[in-house]
Amino acid sequence: MEANDSRDRDALDVDRRTLLRAGATLGALSVAGVSVGTERTRAMPDGPTSDADGEPVLYQYFHAEWRDVEDDLQRLADLGIDGIWVPQPATPMLEWADQTTADQDGYYGDPHPDYGYLEPHPPIGYQPVDYRDFDSPYGTEAALESMIETAHEHDIDVVVDAVLNHMASATGPDGAVELPQFDRDEHFHDYGTLGEDCYWQGEGNDEERALYECDLLGLPSFDHEHPHVQREQADYIERIADLGADGLRLDAAGHVWPWYFESEINPLADDLGLWRVGEVWDGDKDTVTEFANTGMTVFDYPLYYALLDAFEGGDMTALAQDAARGIVHEDPSAAVTFVQNHDAPGPNVGIDDGDDPANYDEEGTEVELAHAYVLSFPGTPMLFLTAESSAAVDDPYLEDLIWIKRNLASGPAIDRYVGEDLYAFEREANLLAGINNGPAERTEWVETSWVNEPLVDYTGHRGSITTNDDGWVELSVPSNGWVMYAPEGRGETARPDGELTLRVTVEVEPGESVYFTGGTDELTNWGGGVEGTWSAGNVWQVTIDDPGEFEWKTRRGPSGATGDVWERGRNHDRAATHPEHQGWDA
Numbered sequence: 001m002e003a004n005d006s007r008d009r010d011a012l013d014v015d016r017r018t019l020l021r022a023g024a025t026l027g028a029l030s031v032a033g034v035s036v037g038t039e040r041t042r043a044m045p046d047g048p049t050s051d052a053d054g055e056p057v058l059y060q061y062f063h064a065e066w067r068d069v070e071d072d073l074q075r076l077a078d079l080g081i082d083g084i085w086v087p088q089p090a091t092p093m094l095e096w097a098d099q100t101t102a103d104q105d106g107y108y109g110d111p112h113p114d115y116g117y118l119e120p121h122p123p124i125g126y127q128p129v130d131y132r133d134f135d136s137p138y139g140t141e142a143a144l145e146s147m148i149e150t151a152h153e154h155d156i157d158v159v160v161d162a163v164l165n166h167m168a169s170a171t172g173p174d175g176a177v178e179l180p181q182f183d184r185d186e187h188f189h190d191y192g193t194l195g196e197d198c199y200w201q202g203e204g205n206d207e208e209r210a211l212y213e214c215d216l217l218g219l220p221s222f223d224h225e226h227p228h229v230q231r232e233q234a235d236y237i238e239r240i241a242d243l244g245a246d247g248l249r250l251d252a253a254g255h256v257w258p259w260y261f262e263s264e265i266n267p268l269a270d271d272l273g274l275w276r277v278g279e280v281w282d283g284d285k286d287t288v289t290e291f292a293n294t295g296m297t298v299f300d301y302p303l304y305y306a307l308l309d310a311f312e313g314g315d316m317t318a319l320a321q322d323a324a325r326g327i328v329h330e331d332p333s334a335a336v337t338f339v340q341n342h343d344a345p346g347p348n349v350g351i352d353d354g355d356d357p358a359n360y361d362e363e364g365t366e367v368e369l370a371h372a373y374v375l376s377f378p379g380t381p382m383l384f385l386t387a388e389s390s391a392a393v394d395d396p397y398l399e400d401l402i403w404i405k406r407n408l409a410s411g412p413a414i415d416r417y418v419g420e421d422l423y424a425f426e427r428e429a430n431l432l433a434g435i436n437n438g439p440a441e442r443t444e445w446v447e448t449s450w451v452n453e454p455l456v457d458y459t460g461h462r463g464s465i466t467t468n469d470d471g472w473v474e475l476s477v478p479s480n481g482w483v484m485y486a487p488e489g490r491g492e493t494a495r496p497d498g499e500l501t502l503r504v505t506v507e508v509e510p511g512e513s514v515y516f517t518g519g520t521d522e523l524t525n526w527g528g529g530v531e532g533t534w535s536a537g538n539v540w541q542v543t544i545d546d547p548g549e550f551e552w553k554t555r556r557g558p559s560g561a562t563g564d565v566w567e568r569g570r571n572h573d574r575a576a577t578h579p580e581h582q583g584w585d586a
Helices: 066-079 141-153 207-213 227-242 258-272 285-292 301-312 365-374 396-407
Strands: 058-060 083-086 128-130 157-163 247-251 275-278 297-299 335-337 380-383 413-418 422-427 431-436 442-447 454-457 472-477 481-487 499-505 512-518 533-535 539-545 551-558
Touching: 066 083, 066 141, 141 157, 157 227, 157 275, 227 258, 247 258, 258 275, 258 285, 285 297, 285 301, 301 365, 335 380, 365 396, 365 431, 365 481, 396 539, 413 442, 422 442, 422 472, 431 442, 431 472, 472 481, 512 539
Parallel strands: 058 083, 058 380, 083 157, 157 247, 247 275, 275 297, 297 335
Antiparallel strands: 413 422, 422 431, 431 481, 442 472, 454 481, 499 539, 512 551, 533 539
16 A cells, blocks of 8 residues: 555545534633543544544634635645634734835834744734724625635634734824724723833732733733623624634633633633634743633643744753643643744744844744644644745645644554654554654664554655564654654545655756656656656655555656656665655766
């Protein structure tokens, strides 16, 4: 059987749209004594037992108009994306013209020093003016409703952003800003701006009260005890539900009193059948857990900072379960994991030399390695690719990992090897993952749950291995790469018979192509080879009829001709469909 390619995801028996609605009613999170990956009772339904069913994958759109999202849904469905997150639809203070771009000075002028790494800023939609008007720079209310309906036709859930902490500042790029629903004196706190002149008008200085009642980035903070504020926000959420949305992403949740979610927002969302995830931007696990305990899932910022330590800081021991920095280590069903989002850059992504946008670093190897982790470890991953990057969710490496997450990644996580460069873990009796953040290939003996069992690397990076009588196996992981092993036949229902896709990631000179050759007629029987197709990231691939057991290699040569320079090293076998390239023979 092939290792991982040419998959018919429509053949899956998973009803993807059950993932949010079935978990809309959430209980309080109790983190004591929960094994990693053993409970899925909050944000997601109980995991199915089929080998073809792993865990869902979500995708974030940002600064994309509703019609563009709608046009993209077939592609996401083909990839196996289960749900999408889109910005809030309320009328905002800022328009497209207020963004900072390469050819345009926006509201901030230069990219924001804290939040301007990933997207042109300021972000559109996060300074609401009127909850009652859903026509926005992203499109009309009718266009939003059409997009949601089309998503449902593709079995994709839609999570809509809701900004409940604040409204627009008093002064916008064109002067004073009016809030037709609210009175700035009656319905907001007025204790200054968090981190600057913030104070609490009472006895002493209460830092917790300041966090929840002082303005964030100068945006007026709601008085959530006021009945009018509660009614207007409840009406807003009900309108989102009426459009057919499946869930809410609660913006700046960490600056709203937790009681408000526990007593008002989460019970309302339960009644409306809305799943929700809160943004609590804090690396402290206890702080984030306090919000999860109100009855919501949360973005796993503690894990995010561990990912930075591992893949940017170069210390993979930060991911070990005994470090237990993530919500995912306590209750995976409460954790929405991520490598980056529109605010938080992934490892080694951002402006690396002052504030000059010309020195912007795009997603690279470190982000790919971090994706390999979140797309195999417990938790519900939310994927985001930057606007500046050429990366796409259908890049071959992400396509493979999404398939693995949805088909193989289930069961508790067990650490099998923890080192500075290499981290290996098992999803008990389902998947053995190895991730190498070092410059050289690593080989280690690791324990597994399988005895005398052949295992296939479903990424195609390495060949098959077999566990011994004691359940141990010799695991080799390529430099700056990963492997994902499982028994043969896992996910077979998602794979069409008869095709095999070979891929390599390698650079060639301008005007040259990569040619695939091997011991089959279709691969020219070790002749000049079949010219591959190129995709972003210098990935070359060719799809052939599956010939059974065979060996293959690559050559390079002028485009539109044949390959005349051989790849160095040994031949690749049938199991290695996406091996590490060995360089070119001089």
